[in-house]
Amino acid sequence: MRNIIFLSIVTLLFAASCTDKKNKEGSAEMITANHGSHEHGEEHEHEGETEERNASVGADKGITTVDEHDGFKLSVEAIRNFGIQTLTLGKETQWKIPASAILYSGEEVNVYRVRNAFFKRIDFTTVIKTPKEITIKSADLHAGDEVVISGVGYLRSVEIVASGDAPEGHSH
Structure with missing residues (x-):
């Protein structure tokens, strides 16, 4: 199931990348390479193709920028494809947000903050919790700052891809 979700995320990021290219260049092409047979981990070349540690990040990709301190930026098209919605925080020191903003990932419970267009998963303290809302600090x-209230599950998958922690290699 995780592989299906991961492949769906990669497909959406690729679609955002292609749409961004189409918007910039006027058309988009898909190029298919014949990889031949080889074992993963073996040295090999793909004509016209470079394999980088994280080829999923770039100006023409769904993930446009990654910064260890600030987080990651997404293209406008990726944000639209993932249905990302945010809530802007007021001057209070505690904020009431919808329960949909909470990301449960293993043992961790976080929210995604947006600051200067960078998405970053952050820790918080629960002040009050109801089934539909949670007050946090x-x-x-x-x-x-903005808190993501819709699309947090997609953002976690994107974060894994952006950090380079996604499974390496490619399928044939």
């Missing part, structure tokens, strides 16, 4: 949140 965090030293990593400030007035004017």
